Amino acid sequence: xxxxxxxxxxxxxxxxxGITPGPDNIFVLVQSxxxxxxxxxxxxLGLCGGLVVHTTAIAxxxxxxxxxxxxxxVILKFAGAAYLAYLAWQAFSAPVSDGNGTPAAALRPRQLFxxxxxxxxxxxxxxxxxxxxxxxxxxxxRGSVALQLAQLGALFMLATLVTFGAISYFAAGLGQRLRxxxxxxxxxNRGAGTVFAGLxxxxxxxxx
Numbered sequence: 010x011x012x013x014x015x016x017x018x019x020x021x022x023x024x025x026x027g028i029t030p031g032p033d034n035i036f037v038l039v040q041s042x043x044x045x046x047x048x049x050x051x052x053x054l055g056l057c058g059g060l061v062v063h064t065t066a067i068a069x070x071x072x073x074x075x076x077x078x079x080x081x082x083v084i085l086k087f088a089g090a091a092y093l094a095y096l097a098w099q100a101f102s103a104p105v106s107d108g109n110g111t112p113a114a115a116l117r118p119r120q121l122f123x124x125x126x127x128x129x130x131x132x133x134x135x136x137x138x139x140x141x142x143x144x145x146x147x148x149x150x151r152g153s154v155a156l157q158l159a160q161l162g163a164l165f166m167l168a169t170l171v172t173f174g175a176i177s178y179f180a181a182g183l184g185q186r187l188r189x190x191x192x193x194x195x196x197x198n199r200g201a202g203t204v205f206a207g208l209x210x211x212x213x214x215x216x217x
Contacts, residue, residue: 010151010152010156010157010160011146011148011151011157011160011161012148012151015146015148016160016164018146019146019161019164019165020164020167020168023164023165023168023169024168024171024172026168027168027169027171027172027173028172028176032128032132032208032211032212033056033128033129033132033173034172034173034176035204035208036052036056036125036128036208037049037052037053037056037173037176037177037180038176038177038180039100039180039200039201039204039205040052040121040124040177041176041177041178041180041181041184042180042181042183042184042201043100043184043198043201044116044121044184045181045184045185046177046178046181046182048116048121048181049176049177049178049180049181050174050177051118051121051122051125052121052122052124052125052128052177053125053169053170053173053174053177054122054125055121055122055123055124055125055126055127055128055129056125056126056128056129056169056173057125057166057169057170058122058125058126058129059125059126059127059128059129059130059135060129060135060162060165060166060169061162061166062129062130063129063130063135063136063139063162064139064158064159064161064162064163064165064166065159065162066136067139067140067143067158067162068155068156068158068159068162069155073140081133082133085131085132085133086132086133086212086213086215087213088131089128089131089132089133089209089212090209090210090212090213091209092127092128092131092209093128093205093206093208093209093212094205094206094209096124096205097201097202097203097204097205097206097209098202100198100199100201100202100205101198101199101202132212133215134212134215139162143158143161143162143165144158146161147161
């Protein structure tokens, strides 16, 4: 079991990481501004779903096997870059609404959730981050290492819900005001497309 001191320290660091600009929280910001608060939270839940997979892989030791494979890293990073490029194309070609402040083309809840899951799972950097970050707060003398890693993963997901949820809340409020203007909507779509294209390029160029 985790000590209370380790749990509090880990949760505090996770909160700080959650508000540090990165691909995932930028993704939440863009999706929330474009589709609304509910959509943003569904994306956040999807990201947490991806974290469940990563945490399980770390606890079972599978992540270390993946990290040792250069081919797996390359395949996953280019798959992630291709997915982000597809989202960029969707954003650039997205229609605008009639100016009443509602999203132009609301996606289904399942689609939004899956977007979050794919965004998280298609970034191989998350695996390396978890491999480097979580074990620092594990004490083998406190019992099962796998159980402690699972607890840390749960705390990280809670921190993600708190920080990304706040980002989604405020970004959606701003997006609602901007959606009242057709010109602002066009710029939002172009901005979202540019962000996704930039993230795709960044991931494609990333090294282990």
